[in-house]
Amino acid sequence: MTSSGTSTERGPSRSDSSFQPWHFFMLLAMLGATVAVWRSPETHPAALLLLSAAVIGAGFVGLALYYALAGFASGFREERVLSGHEREDLLRQKAIVLRSIKELEFDHGMKKVSDADFAEIGGRLRARALELMEAIEHTPAPLPEPSAEAPPVCPACHTGNDADARFCKQCGARL
Numbered sequence: 001m002t003s004s005g006t007s008t009e010r011g012p013s014r015s016d017s018s019f020q021p022w023h024f025f026m027l028l029a030m031l032g033a034t035v036a037v038w039r040s041p042e043t044h045p046a047a048l049l050l051l052s053a054a055v056i057g058a059g060f061v062g063l064a065l066y067y068a069l070a071g072f073a074s075g076f077r078e079e080r081v082l083s084g085h086e087r088e089d090l091l092r093q094k095a096i097v098l099r100s101i102k103e104l105e106f107d108h109g110m111k112k113v114s115d116a117d118f119a120e121i122g123g124r125l126r127a128r129a130l131e132l133m134e135a136i137e138h139t140p141a142p143l144p145e146p147s148a149e150a151p152p153v154c155p156a157c158h159t160g161n162d163a164d165a166r167f168c169k170q171c172g173a174r175l
Contacts, residue, residue, distance in 0.1 A: 021070075022063055029059020087136070094132040101125045 033052040040048065104125065108118040152161050152175045154168035161169050168175060 021066055025059045025063040025066065026056075028062070029056045032059070087139070090132055090136050094129065094136065097125055097129045097132060101129065 033055040036051050036055050037048050040051070043051070101122065104113065104118065104122055107113045108115075108122075113121075151163050152165060153159070154161060154171060154173055154175060156173040157168060157171045159168055159170035161175060166175055167173065
């Protein structure tokens with residue numbers, strides 16, 4: 001159905017990497033809940049559950065605070081201007097993915113693809129298309145290179161004209 005040119009598989013995901021900040025906060029929250037339950041042996045089980053939930057909730061609040069402060073601490077990153085070849089490559093990949101989505105929808109309509117396969121493959125293709133569109137949208141287009149040719153000036157009235165003009169836009173004289 002899809003070729004290697006339209007594959008939506010990526011390299012190793014962030015979940016495969018080692019220790020993440022949320023690991024620390026969840027371990028700390030579970031450790032805090034365990035200590036809270038251990039330190040209150042004469043408490044009703046419902047109260048222990050509420051106490052554990054409150055401590056784990058505090059771990060989530062700590063995680064949210066960490067990400068908020070990390071966003072401020074990281075500063076603003078400059079947008080990287082793509083070269084013409086990189087931008088063309090992104091646009092080509094986007095066209096291929098969008099064409100693959102259209103073909104998949106046609107094949108599903110013709111009952112060549114099951115509903116489960118349509119949902120799985122279509123979801124991956126749509127995610128890849130969104131990723132490519134965001135990459136294209138969030139990077140400014142390269143500036144056009146200045147032309148070496150100066151715009152023609154009318155010999156009669158000395159008006160600057162467009163580069164492809166044959167007649168003066170002011171007086172109509174032939175350029």
